[in-house]
Amino acid sequence: MRSTSPREAKQRDEPAAEASARLDRALGGPWLLTGHDGRLTAYVHVEGAVLRWTESAPGGPRWTGPDVLPAKDIERLTVVQGQNRYAHLLGRRVRPRADGWTNVDVMYATQYQTGRPVTQWRSLGNPFKEIDKAVETGVPAAAVAGDGALHVCVPTGPGGVALRREDKRGRWEAWTQLQVSGGTDGPVPAATSSGLVEVLVPTRTAALRLRQPEPGGALARGYDVAVPPLPGSVTALETAPGRLTYYLTDARGTGVVAVREGSWPLPLGGNPADGRIAAVRTTVDGFDCTVLAVRGADGTVHLGVCATEGEQAGFWWTGTGMSCAGDPALAADGRGRAVVAALGVDGALVVARQEDGQGLTLGDWSRV
Numbered sequence: 001m002r003s004t005s006p007r008e009a010k011q012r013d014e015p016a017a018e019a020s021a022r023l024d025r026a027l028g029g030p031w032l033l034t035g036h037d038g039r040l041t042a043y044v045h046v047e048g049a050v051l052r053w054t055e056s057a058p059g060g061p062r063w064t065g066p067d068v069l070p071a072k073d074i075e076r077l078t079v080v081q082g083q084n085r086y087a088h089l090l091g092r093r094v095r096p097r098a099d100g101w102t103n104v105d106v107m108y109a110t111q112y113q114t115g116r117p118v119t120q121w122r123s124l125g126n127p128f129k130e131i132d133k134a135v136e137t138g139v140p141a142a143a144v145a146g147d148g149a150l151h152v153c154v155p156t157g158p159g160g161v162a163l164r165r166e167d168k169r170g171r172w173e174a175w176t177q178l179q180v181s182g183g184t185d186g187p188v189p190a191a192t193s194s195g196l197v198e199v200l201v202p203t204r205t206a207a208l209r210l211r212q213p214e215p216g217g218a219l220a221r222g223y224d225v226a227v228p229p230l231p232g233s234v235t236a237l238e239t240a241p242g243r244l245t246y247y248l249t250d251a252r253g254t255g256v257v258a259v260r261e262g263s264w265p266l267p268l269g270g271n272p273a274d275g276r277i278a279a280v281r282t283t284v285d286g287f288d289c290t291v292l293a294v295r296g297a298d299g300t301v302h303l304g305v306c307a308t309e310g311e312q313a314g315f316w317w318t319g320t321g322m323s324c325a326g327d328p329a330l331a332a333d334g335r336g337r338a339v340v341a342a343l344g345v346d347g348a349l350v351v352a353r354q355e356d357g358q359g360l361t362l363g364d365w366s367r368v
Contacts, residue, residue, distance in 0.1 A: 023044060023046065023051070023343060023347040023348065023349065024325075024346070024347030025046065025047065025347075026044050026045065026046055026325070026326065026343055026347075027045045027046060027047065027075070027076070027077070028044070028045040028076065028077050028078070028326075029042075029043055029044035029045050029077075029079075029326070029329070029343070030042050030043060030044050030326075030328075030329045030341045030342065030343060030349060031043045031044075031078070031079035031329055032329040032330065032331040032339065032341045033079065033081045033085075033087050033331060034081075034085070034331050034332060034333065034334070035085055035087075035113070035114030035115075036085045036113070036114065037058065037114055037334070038058030038059070038333065038334020038335075039054060039055040039056075039057065039058050039114045039115070039334060040054075040055045040060070040331055040333055040334075040339060041053070041054050041055070041087065041111075041114055041115070042054075042063075042329070042341050042349060042351075042368065043079050043087075043089070044066075044343065044349060045071065045074070045076075045077040045091075048070070048071060048072055049068050049069060049070055049071050050068075050069040050071050050077065050089060051065070051066035051067070051068060051069075052065055052066055052067040052068075052069055053065035053066050053067075053349065053368050054067075054114060054115040055333075055334075058333065058334025058335065059333050059334050059335045059337070060333065060339075060351075060353065061353075061366065063368045064115070065368075069089075069109075069117075069118055071089075071091060071121070073093045073094060073095050074091035074092065074093050074107060074121075075091070075092055075093070075094050076091060076092045076139040077089065077090070077091040077092075078090050078091070078139065078140065078141060078142070080141075080142045080143065080144065081144065082143070082144020082145070082146075082148060082150075082191060083144070083146060083148075083191075083193065084144065084148050086110055086111065086112050086144070086148070087110065087111040087118075088108060088109075088110055088142060088144065088150055089108065089109045089110070089111070089118060090106065090107070090108045090140040090141075090142050090152060091106075091107045091108075091121075091139075091140070092104065092106065092107075092137070092138070092139050092140060092154075093105050093106075093107045093121075093123075101131050101132075101135065102135055103131075103134075104126060104134050104135050104137050105123050105124070105125055105126050105134075106123070106124040106125065106126065106137070106140045106152060106154060106164075107121045107122065107123055107124070108121070108122055108124060108140075108142075108150070108152070109121045109122070124140075124152060124164055124172065125175070126175075127154065127156055127162035127164075127175040127177070128156070133156075133157060136156060136157050137154050137155070137156055137162075138154055138155035138156070138186055139154070139155075139186055140152050140153065140154045141153050141154075141186050141187055141188060141189055142189060143189035143190050143191040143197050143198075143199075144191055145165075145191050145195055145196075145197050145215065145216070146191065146192075146193065146194065146195030146196075146215060147168060147195065147215065147216075148166075148170075149165055149166040149167065149168070149170070149216075150165065150166050151163065151164075151165040151166075151189055151191075151197050152164050152165065153178075153186075153187040153189050153199055154186075154187075155183055155185070155186050155187060156177070159180075159181050159182045159183040159184070159203075160177060160178075160180070160181060160183065161177070161178045161180050161183055161187045161199070161201055162175050162176065162177055162178070163175070163176050163177075163178055163199075163219070164176070167216075168216065178199065178201075178210060178219060179210075179221060180201045180208050180210065180221075182203040182204065182208075183201045183202065183203060183208075184202055184203055184204050184231065185202040185229065185231040185232060185234075186231075186232070187199050187200065187201045188200040188201075188202075188234045188235070188236060188246070190236035190238075190244055192238050192241075192242045192243070192244060193238060193241060193242065194215075194241065194242040195215035196211065196212045196214075196215060196242065197211075197212050197219070198210065198211045198212070198219075198222075198236070198244060199211075199219060200225065200234060200236070200246055202228065202229040202231065202234065202248075203228065204228060205228055206224045206225055206226050206227065206228060207224065207225035207227065207228070207229055207234070207246075207248070207259075208221065208224055208225075209221070209222040209223055209224060209225060210222065222261075223261060225246065225248075225259045225265070226265060227248065227250050227257050227259060227265050228250070228251040228252065229248040229249065229250070229251060230248070230249040230250065230251045230274060231251075231274075232274065232275060232276055233248050233249035233272070233274070233275065233276055233277055234246055234247070234248040234276075234277070235247050235248075235276060235277045235278060235279050236279075237279040237280070237281065237290065239260065239281070239290065239308050239309045240308075240309060243260060243261065244260065244261075245258055245259070245260040245290075245309065246258070246259045246260065247259075247268075247277045247279050247292060248277065249272050249274075249277065249294075250267075254267055255267060255268060255269045255270045255271065255272065256268040256269065256270045256272055256277060256292065256294070256304070258311050260309075266311045266312060268292075268304060268306075268311060268315045269315065269317065270292075270294060270296075270302060270304055270317050271296050271297045271298075271302070272294040272295070272296060272297065272302070273294070273295045273296060273297050273299070275294065275295045275326065275327035276327040277292055277293070277294050278292065278293040278294070278327065278328055278329050278330040278340075279291070279292050279293075279330060280330040280331060280332055280338055281308055281332070282332055282336060282337065282338040282354060283336060284305060284359065284360050285358065285359065287307055288307065288308045289305055289306065289307055289308055289360075290305070290306055290307075290308045290309075291303060291304070291305050291330060291338050291360060292304040292305075292330075293328040293329070293330045293340050294327075294328070295324055295326065295327055295328060295342075296319065298319075299323050299324070299345075300319055300320060300321055300322055300323050300324065301319075301320045301322045301324050301328045301340060301342050302317055302318070302319050302320065303317070303318055303320060303340065303360060303362070304316065304317045304318075305359075305360045316359075318360070320340075320352065320362065320365075322342060322344070322350065322352070322365050323344065323345045324342035324343060324344060324345065325343045325344065325345050325347070326342070326343050327342075328340050328341065328342040329341045329342070333353065337353055337354040337355075338353075338354040338360070339351055339352070339353050339354070340352050340362070341368075344367075348367045348368075349367070349368040350365045350366065350367055350368065351365070351366060351368055352364065352365045352366070
């Protein structure tokens with residue numbers, strides 16, 4: 001039997017039952033990631049900690065957890081993953097000062113293997129040294145380049161965006177300000193399998209796109225997306241080698257829209273609420289398909305499906321009937337099947353898995 005390291009013991013020192021009881025007050029998540037070994041990991045941010053559940057074997061159905069990963073003073077969190085399958089946890093840490101101001105800095109920790117402990121939280125500082133500007137720094141978002149370099153973006157001041165990234169040797173470069181203005185929501189960074197990083201910055205009338213011309217290069221302005229995204233709704237999915245499709249909720253109330261370079265915005269309909277869209281690729285009826293998950297205006301999980309990059313041929317939405325608190329998450333499990341995770345209104349983490357059958361068929365929802 002493998003012994004428990006001191007760090008693992010520290011991360012699990014809170015009883016799981018007490019940790020799970022805080023799920024009805026979750027601050028963010030779930031996030032659902034697939035590890036090198038094909039096992040899924042689910043993360044939920046609660047006050048002072050991140051709760052983590054791990055599949056016992058690729059494809060489920062059993063899970064272990066929750067493990068309790070300390071996240072003291074982290075008020076907002078996100079979890080991202082790159083081609084290397086490392087899980088990167090990033091958060092905005094806020095600590096009060098004696099003079100009434102607060103110190104705000106960007107924090108990160110990394111989990112290198114499924115089910116293993118995360119590293120200690122480390123600070124990336126703040127793009128600003130002036131305390132009155134530093135407190136306006138928002139929630140970090142990140143993407144992982146093909147070489148494993150983490151690119152961290154934060155909204156700053158009135159509509160700006162700052163970037164800090166690792167170089168080829170894993171050393172952190174200084175914070176830089178991107179050449180954008182008028183941002184109304186957090187930036188959305190994403191990376192392609194060709195190693196390029198892009199950032200989409202929502203504004204009141206459109207979304208600004210920045211892209212690397214070559215791996216490791218500086219981000220330069222590209223085409224603008226002529227659809228104003230509802231704050232917090234945008235997600236990116238690589239739908240062809242080196243090409244990203246952005247899925248977002250149109251702030252003008254027309255539902256979900258798909259946007260990618262070289263084509264007009266494609267309306268997909270649906271009746272999403274005000275949360276994040278989740279996206280994953282999987283095989284349906286033998287075809288490469290894209291699956292979306294949203295929390296609908298009725299408070300339940302809704303799924304949409306189409307042939308990948310074939311939205312114009314038809315996009316089909318279906319309700320699952322599962323009431324959820326917050327936004328659902330999607331991932332492909334070790335057998336390539338789509339899995340959707342959500343927090344039920346009772347505070348339980350629940351999952352449903354794609355089954356064999358005509359069209360996109362989900363099995364029963366099960367409590368993790």
